[in-house]
Amino acid sequence: MKIQHTVIAVVSVLLANSSAVFAADATKGGALYAQRCSMCHGDKGAGDGPVAATIPEGMKPRNLTETYKYATDDAKFKELLQKGGAGVGLSPLMPAQSDLKAEDIDNIIAFVKTLKK
Numbered sequence: 001m002k003i004q005h006t007v008i009a010v011v012s013v014l015l016a017n018s019s020a021v022f023a024a025d026a027t028k029g030g031a032l033y034a035q036r037c038s039m040c041h042g043d044k045g046a047g048d049g050p051v052a053a054t055i056p057e058g059m060k061p062r063n064l065t066e067t068y069k070y071a072t073d074d075a076k077f078k079e080l081l082q083k084g085g086a087g088v089g090l091s092p093l094m095p096a097q098s099d100l101k102a103e104d105i106d107n108i109i110a111f112v113k114t115l116k117k
């Protein structure tokens with residue numbers, strides 16, 4: 001019995017720590033955003049990056065400070081980044097980020113939230 005309690009205590013400490021070890025980092029996410037997103041969505045997310053100018057009206061990148069069509073919660077935002085626009089019924093011009101680790105995706109999402117009004 002004693003040993004079992006010790007094991008349970010150790011496992012709970014490990015579980016508690018593992019969730020504390022990773023907290024999404026908006027600063028790291030911002031660096032990735034600058035490399036992968038701002039050319040379309042703009043530095044401040046207004047949808048006005050240099051590549052956006054080449055995309056026809058009606059197909060423009062979303063203004064990330066405003067309401068989203070699909071990525072309305074973290075799980076759906078993750079899915080959008082993993083599958084790309086085409087994978088969730090949005091424009092294929094919104095590219096998948098499937099080469100990124102889950103942690104990087106969480107960091108990007110944390111950064112994009114700082115752009116919201």
Ligand code: HEC
Nearest residue numbers: 036037040059060061062068069070071090091093094095
């Ligand atoms: C090549 C240009 C391009 C790049 C690069 C790009 N996007 Fe997009 N993004 C788009 C377009 C176009 C849409 C609009 C899709 C639509 O309306 O169907 C969009 C839509 C979105 C949306 C709104 C989804 C919704 O549910 O309304 C989010 C959030 C988003 N992008 C985040 C990102 C993030 C984060 C990155 C970088 C990892 C990124 N995008 C990179 C073009 C791009």
